[in-house]
Amino acid sequence: MRDFDTIVIGAGHNGLVCATQLARAGQRVLVLEAHGEAGGLARAREFHKGFKAPVAPSSHHFSPTVARALGLEQHGLKLAPPAPFTALAGDGTAPRVVRGETLAGASVEDAAAWPEFRARLQRFADALEPSWHKTMPRIAKGPVKSLLPLGQVGLRLRRLGKEDMREFLRVFSLPMRDLVDEHFEDEALKALLAWDGLIGSRMAPRSPNNAVLMMLYRMASQSHCAGTSLIHALGSAASAAGVTLETNAPVAKILVAADSKGQQAAGVRLASGEEISAEQVISSADPQTTFVKLLGVQHLEVGFSNRIGRLRCNGLVAKLNIALDGEPNFDGLESAQGRLLFAPSLDAIEFAFDASKYGEYSEQPVLEACVPTLETPELAPAGQHVLSAHVMFAPHALRAGWDEAAKADLAARALAVMERSAPGLREQMLGHELLSPVDLEQHYGVTGGHWHHTEFALDQALMMRPTYEAAQYESPVAGLWLCGAGCHPAGDLTGMAGYNAAQEVLA
Amino acid sequence: MSEAMQTDPYAGERLKESPFHPRQAALNLREAWSSWNGYRFAEYYYDPEYEYFCIRNGCGTYDICPMQKYRISGADAAAMLDRMVTRDVHKLAIDRVTYVVWCNDEGRVVDDGTIFRLGEQEYMLTCGSPCLAWIRKAAYGYEQVTVEDVSDEIAALSFQGPTTCAVLKRMGLEGIETLKPFGIRRFPFQGGELMVSRTGFTGDLGYELWIEKDRGLAMWDALYAAGEPYQIQPYGEEATNMARLEAGFIMPDMEFAEALKTVHFEHDQTPFELDLGWLVDFKKPHFNGRRALLEEKERGTRYTLTKLDIEGNKPAESSWIYRDRDCTKQIGYVTSAMWSPAAKANIALAMIETEYLDGPIWAWIDYEKELRQYGKVARCTVSKRAFWAPPRARATPPPDC
Structure with missing residues (x-):
């Protein structure tokens, strides 16, 4: 039987980060990937002959700490300054564009409110930033020093001064709408500024919860890189560190050595039947897949299993990829660089969300798109392009079910929304594919097709993520660890969950 | 009478009556009724001490219809139960019964009860209080297990005392004397099946009789006809409580507070605290509460x-x-x-x-x-x-x- 120090399940970016860290610390590490290529949701997938796109086309806040720790620059990763984020209202008005500290296309009043608003949120984001890199303390157990990360956050917030501290405590749980309404007038701008608190989550502008925290999470260490180039660099770093990567190797079961002394993760059994042993198994799969499907509840406590079982994992984002015969043109934009938002107002987002509450998608979906071929031309034949859109509030549990007709219908609606700002788009279209959350679940092995593996909300955040007794990356079964987006801090291409998990394993 | 007067506005609140109620009501000379799990239930019928002496010197019947009964079946039933309770369920042979406790994740006792192995993949779990929510939680994640609450489907009568075997023999249950403690045997009864287990809650010779609810009264009549020369007598909660205390058996709300119902920290109990350490099988690599119980064992109770x-x-x-x-x-x-x-x-x-x-x-x-x-x-x-x-x-x- 083949034997390794560590087996990492899943070659998504977190799995690769974790594996590389451990290999650099001298461990013999095997990464098992179910698909033919590494990359997880950032893996480019052919959706139309000659056209490829990943589900996650780019990263906006990949951790510089992780990049440094793994020496990703030597493997070709360039963390560029933040890309522009542009609101296209579809009503003939000029685009509103946020790029880092700058705001363009806004009214005089909104432009005047912007610097202070942005600077203050950035101070909050910077104060919180280190905590995304820390293992959260255990509830009720563990040494006092494990409380340090929380204490440090408190201290950093306190150091912001009385006024900022009070403001942080006031706004951190505000609905996005209340926050942006206080400062801005323009509906399209407000939608743009609220968006990063919402996308990927079951939250709309009026939802109180942790939308503001989500936005602050995304404002920490803002940068830009293409998802495919990130995966390329991570693959190269993993290979240089001596990680063994096996693709087309889906794991069927996590093996547990069990005797009267208790239980200990002992390796995995592949779908092929091969068993591979290891000192420890680290899963980058989502918590439900890891604990219920791969491990089995017979190895877990009843209460714990049920907390895993009731994690909210139903995704709300569909992926629309469009093959284009040329570069798309958007009203008022010289080039479709960066991210484009098609949500004319906060109400438009709210109404689109409303439909999803009742198991439907909206007649007027809201979406974020980009043209990844502008920086990664090899995703399409020469001169041709890919438009990749996150279509929001497409519920995993669509009441009528996700059949081909439903997907074609949602794609047509999304296209119609985009056409308001890109009149020639339909004529350029060579083909398209819409991946519903159900498709994402099937193609990428993510429960519910959820961006964050499980909802990033207050009850599933920090030392409650995914749930207590597994929130320090260590699971209740000795030798089994988690390192995916279902852990602290959350999803997105940041590498932090994988990095934090490796730190814990090595501690 | 108007229609409004005919409708009982409290219909859903009234106590249920067990299949044996017509006979028990006739024998409840003192009308000493209380309730158990929503059933009208006798505290005693005539005199608690008299009923107690029937258990110890003759024979008596105790209505266990209100006891909760869950049928747990399927390929994963044994694994699911084995993880839920502290004892090794895989050791339980077909047609055998075992006494068990089950704990929450912190090793505090949720309830005690008995598991009957009725077939290759079929079990019945009985306990004093409704436990369906916890059992369903314990079944979460197992693909091949079905949990059914059959509490109201089965007429069950505990029959306890030194003359019970003789009475059952007289009732026509041939070979009943060879049934060992914690054994199960089935007998044909008036076109149906009567299941008898040699179990009870009195610490003495005794049996429990299980039959589909529609045959309950017929079974009662046959048993009371056979028991007549032995002065068979129903007994209630008070006599049961006396007998079980002499036997050293624990009662919920007396010896232990069910862990899912306590509010205050550790106002519930562990199996070790209840002197039931012998039920905790650490040879099993895992069961619910094992980690906490192991810590307690090392730390001391x-x-x-x-x-x-x-x-x-x-x-x-x-x-x-x-x-x-x-x-x-x-x-x-x-x-x-x-x-x-x-x-x-x-x-x-x-x-x-x-x-x-x-x-x-x-x-x-x-x-x-x-x-x-x-x-x-x-x-x-x-x-x-x-x-x-x-x-x-x-x-x-x-x-x-």
Whole structure:
């Protein structure tokens, strides 16, 4: 039987980060990937002959700490300054564009409110930033020093001064709408500024919860890189560190050595039947897949299993990829660089969300798109392009079910929304594919097709993520660890969950 | 009469009646009814002490229809139960019964009960309080297990006492004398099937009879016809409580607070605290609460449920237990107490701090004499064995049968 120090399940970016860290610390590490290529949701997938796109086309806040720790620059990763984020209202008005500290296309009043608003949120984001890199303390157990990360956050917030501290405590749980309404007038701008608190989550502008925290999470260490180039660099770093990567190797079961002394993760059994042993198994799969499907509840406590079982994992984002015969043109934009938002107002987002509450998608979906071929031309034949859109509030549990007709219908609606700002788009279209959350679940092995593996909300955040007794990356079964987006801090291409998990394993 | 008057506005609130109710109601001379799990239930029928002596010297029936019964079946049923309870369920053979406790993740007792293995992949779990929510939680994640609440589908009667085997034989249950303790046997009964298990809650020879609810009355009549020369008599909750205390069996809401119902921290109990450590099988690599129970075993158990033989004849109900005769150092409390006619002793179960079990133990007993309150201090002796455990309870065949 083949034997390794560590087996990492899943070659998504977190799995690769974790594996590389451990290999650099001298461990013999095997990464098992179910698909033919590494990359997880950032893996480019052919959706139309000659056209490829990943589900996650780019990263906006990949951790510089992780990049440094793994020496990703030597493997070709360039963390560029933040890309522009542009609101296209579809009503003939000029685009509103946020790029880092700058705001363009806004009214005089909104432009005047912007610097202070942005600077203050950035101070909050910077104060919180280190905590995304820390293992959260255990509830009720563990040494006092494990409380340090929380204490440090408190201290950093306190150091912001009385006024900022009070403001942080006031706004951190505000609905996005209340926050942006206080400062801005323009509906399209407000939608743009609220968006990063919402996308990927079951939250709309009026939802109180942790939308503001989500936005602050995304404002920490803002940068830009293409998802495919990130995966390329991570693959190269993993290979240089001596990680063994096996693709087309889906794991069927996590093996547990069990005797009267208790239980200990002992390796995995592949779908092929091969068993591979290891000192420890680290899963980058989502918590439900890891604990219920791969491990089995017979190895877990009843209460714990049920907390895993009731994690909210139903995704709300569909992926629309469009093959284009040329570069798309958007009203008022010289080039479709960066991210484009098609949500004319906060109400438009709210109404689109409303439909999803009742198991439907909206007649007027809201979406974020980009043209990844502008920086990664090899995703399409020469001169041709890919438009990749996150279509929001497409519920995993669509009441009528996700059949081909439903997907074609949602794609047509999304296209119609985009056409308001890109009149020639339909004529350029060579083909398209819409991946519903159900498709994402099937193609990428993510429960519910959820961006964050499980909802990033207050009850599933920090030392409650995914749930207590597994929130320090260590699971209740000795030798089994988690390192995916279902852990602290959350999803997105940041590498932090994988990095934090490796730190814990090595501690 | 108007329609409004015919409709009972409290219909959903009325107590249910067990399939045996028509016969039991006729025999409940004192109308001493209370309730158990929504069923009308007899505290006693005629006189609790008389009923107790029927259990110890003759035979009596106790209605266990209100007891909760869950049918758990499927390829994963054994694995699911084995993870839920502290004992090794895989060792349970077909047509055997085992006494179990199950705990929450923290190793605190949710409830106790019995598991009947009815077939290759079929089990019945019985317990005193509704537990369906917890069982469903325990079944989460198992693909091939079905949990059904069959509490209201089965007519079940506990039949206890030294003459029970003879009565069942007289009723026509051939070979019943060869049924071993915790064994199950099935008999044809008027076109249906009567299941008999050699189980009970009295610490004596006894059986429990299980039949589909529509045949319940017919079974009752057949049993009472056969038991007539033995002066068969129904008994209620009070007699049961006396018999079980002599046998050293625990009762919910007396010896333990069900862990899912407690509010205060650790006001529930672990199996070790209830002196049920023998039910905890650490040879199993995993079961619910194992980690916490292992920690407790290594750390030592704070309280231990202890059988006490107390001097004098005043029952030590609700007594405080002290380290010293002057009652300055309190070390525990009594959970159940009575004068035991069978043991001729003043007995009690008490929760006592484990570290003081080896030393002197005193109880402060409050008692009443013709409306006047008195108190006394009584020396307690720890008893390792049950106060009532006659050899006939385990003998196969039982004597006189």
